Amino acid sequence: MIGPWGATRRREQQAEFTAFVEAAAPRLRRTAYLMCRDWHLAQDLTQITLVRMYEAWGRIRHTANLEAYSRRVLMNAVFDQRKRRSFGEVVLADLPEAAPERPGDTVETHVALLRALATLPVRDQAIVVLRHWEDLSVETVAGILDVSVSVVKTQNGRALDRLRAALGEDFARI
Amino acid sequence: MDQNLRVLFDQALADEPEPPRRNLAGHVMAIGQRRRRRRFAAAGGAAVALVAAIGVANLLATPAGTPPLETVPARFESALNPACQSPARDRPTDVSVFLTQDITDAQRAALDQTLRSDRAVATVAYESRDEAYLIYKRMFSDKPAIVASVQPYMLPESFRLKVDDQSRYVELVRRMRKTPGVDQVIGSACPDGVSVGTGG
Numbered sequence: 594m595i596g597p598w599g600a601t602r603r604r605e606q607q608a609e610f611t612a613f614v615e616a617a618a619p620r621l622r623r624t625a626y627l628m629c630r631d632w633h634l635a636q637d638l639t640q641i642t643l644v645r646m647y648e649a650w651g652r653i654r655h656t657a658n659l660e661a662y663s664r665r666v667l668m669n670a671v672f673d674q675r676k677r678r679s680f681g682e683v684v685l686a687d688l689p690e691a692a693p694e695r696p697g698d699t700v701e702t703h704v705a706l707l708r709a710l711a712t713l714p715v716r717d718q719a720i721v722v723l724r725h726w727e728d729l730s731v732e733t734v735a736g737i738l739d740v741s742v743s744v745v746k747t748q749n750g751r752a753l754d755r756l757r758a759a760l761g762e763d764f765a766r767i
Numbered sequence: 768m769d770q771n772l773r774v775l776f777d778q779a780l781a782d783e784p785e786p787p788r789r790n791l792a793g794h795v796m797a798i799g800q801r802r803r804r805r806r807f808a809a810a811g812g813a814a815v816a817l818v819a820a821i822g823v824a825n826l827l828a829t830p831a832g833t834p835p836l837e838t839v840p841a842r843f844e845s846a847l848n849p850a851c852q853s854p855a856r857d858r859p860t861d862v863s864v865f866l867t868q869d870i871t872d873a874q875r876a877a878l879d880q881t882l883r884s885d886r887a888v889a890t891v892a893y894e895s896r897d898e899a900y901l902i903y904k905r906m907f908s909d910k911p912a913i914v915a916s917v918q919p920y921m922l923p924e925s926f927r928l929k930v931d932d933q934s935r936y937v938e939l940v941r942r943m944r945k946t947p948g949v950d951q952v953i954g955s956a957c958p959d960g961v962s963v964g965t966g967g
Contacts, residue, residue, distance in 0.1 A: 614792035
């Protein structure tokens with residue numbers, strides 16, 4: 594909760610939050626995109642993440658690792674959105690469908706990667722993106738996803754195996 | 768492998784469009800402040816919804832002596848427990864199955880049997896019109912005019928379920944909607960230890 598701020602303190606915290614948004618938003622948006630493959634949705638998820646952080650700003654602003662914290666909030670927003678989508682037929686009807694695949698496109702390797710990634714369980718997708726795009730340590734990823742280090746290691750290994758199997762030789766060529 | 772993945776991810780991000788908002792921070796702060804104000808106003812909002820629903824109840828009651836064909840909207844009924852979010856935006860814990868006005872005894876019994884043997888359902892509680900009315904009276908014990916405007920027959924019967932298996936929720940609701948005698952099905956997200964049918 595933001596709590597009663599004095600005017601000066603409020604301005605100070607707002608400036609601080611603005612600086613945080615400017616620094617964090619582009620990367621959050623890209624991470625979100627790799628999770629959902631839809632730039633509009635990625636923007637929405639980023640915004641949801643930032644609103645949640647703003648609401649807790651008074652409490653979290655001195656958190657040692659705000660970056661990791663923001664990834665945690667983002668991934669929770671991604672997980673929520675997936676669940677909502679599966680319940681969507683019942684309670685919600687306003688979520689966009691994933692962009693239709695255009696037939697006739699030559700499938701480039703990075704496209705194939707995102708498609709293969711999308712077939713993994715959502716938590717494994719998060720592990721792969723956080724580990725291999727965000728370049729975060731196993732320990733940090735474990736903290737973000739609230740699972741043990743060994744779960745991150747095992748699931749990461751399995752996920753990479755599955756991606757390799759899906760992409761075949763394309764991995765070796767790069 | 769790691770290096771390859773990183774390169775591929777970068778390629779996948781190459782077609783990134785311009786972010787739509789120049790001042791994202793300002794926009795986010797405005798939303799945050801609005802939501803904060805809304806939370807403070809939430810109690811007031813619930814009261815407004817109630818008055819609207821009572822309006823419906825009054826309309827239904829007007830034709831002298833003839834019972835209405837439809838019950839008070841289930842939307843209002845399910846709002847009886849303000850501790851729960853109805854309809855649930857995600858992770859529904861409770862499901863209210865509201866029955867039609869003309870449900871037969873055989874249909875009700877069959878539905879009861881189906882629900883009790885459903886693996887997605889943890890507990891089943893039947894709520895009669897009279898029970899719904901008692902909860903309603905308790906809710907508005909300080910507003911006798913509101914209580915006086917509603918009779919038990921205007922409130923729908925329902926089955927209140929606790930959902931055990933989230934993954935089977937969508938399927939469960941779909942099946943319920945096709946079941947004869949079922950009017951509306953509403954999922955609610957209730958905090959631990961709270962049921963949607965207990966009136967808060």
